[in-house]
Amino acid sequence: MLTVFGRCNSSNSAKVFWLLDELGQDYRLVPTGRGFGPTDTPEFLAMNPFGKVPVVRDGDTVVWESNAVLRYLAGRQPTLLWPQETGARSRVDGWMDWASISFTPVMTRLRKARAAGKTEDADLPAVKAAVAALDSWLADHRFLAGDQLSLADITAAPSVHRWFLLPESGAEFPHLRAYAQRLGTNPHYQRHIRDALS
Ligand SMILES: N[C@@H](CCC(=O)N[C@@H](CS)C(=O)NCC(=O)O)C(=O)O
Secondary structure, three states: OOEEEEOOOOHHHHHHHHHHHHHOOOOEEEEOEOOOEOOOOHHHHHHOOOOOOOEEEEOOEEEEOHHHHHHHHHHOOOOOOOOOOHHHHHHHHHHHHHHHHHHHHHHHHHHHHHHOOOOOOOOHHHHHHHHHHHHHHHOOOOEOOEOOOOHHHHHHHHHHHHHOOOHHHOOOOHHHHHHHHHHHOOHHHHHHOOOOOO
C-alpha cells in the first residue's frame, strides 16, 4: 500500500492528493506537517532531510518534492496526465517547472505579505507578468500543455486559485479566469485544491 505523508491544507500535498484521485490510486495517509504531525523526527528526516511534506513511500522507495512525487506516481501506470511521448512529456514538464520555479514563489510571497497586512507589493509586478502570460497562452489552449488536463495543470492550480483570491484579480485576464473555472468543475480539484491555502 502506498503511504502519503502530508496535510490536507498544504498546497503541495493537495497536488499529490488530486493526482492520486485522478489515477484512482488507493493510499494510506499519515497526517504530517504543521498542525498535523511532526516532521522533525529522525524517522521523518531519514525520508526527507528537509522535513517537508509531501512525501510518498512505496515499498522501499521514498519520494519527496511534490513535482517529483507527481512524476513518480504518474510514471507507475500509463496516463495521459504525463504522456509517454518525449515531446508531449517535455511540454508538461516545462509548465511544471515554470509553475514551481517562476510562478508559485512570487505568488506565495505576495499572498503571505497581504496576509501579514503589508502594503508594499514587491512581488505584484512579477505575479502580474506571470498571470498575463498565462492569460494569453490560455486564449488558444484549453489546458496548459494542450487539450486535456495534465500534471502541468495540477502543479499550477494552487497558484492560479490564489491569484483569484486577490482583490486585483478583477475582470482582467478573462482566459485565465475561464481556465480557473474549467479546473473548478473537476471534483478532485474541488476536494483538494480550494482549501489548501497554506
Ligand atoms: N518544494 C517543496 C516544498 C515543500 C513544502 O514547503 N511543504 C510545506 C507544505 S506546502 C511544508 O512542509 N511546510 C512545513 C510543515 O507543514 O510542517 C515541494 O514541492 O514539495
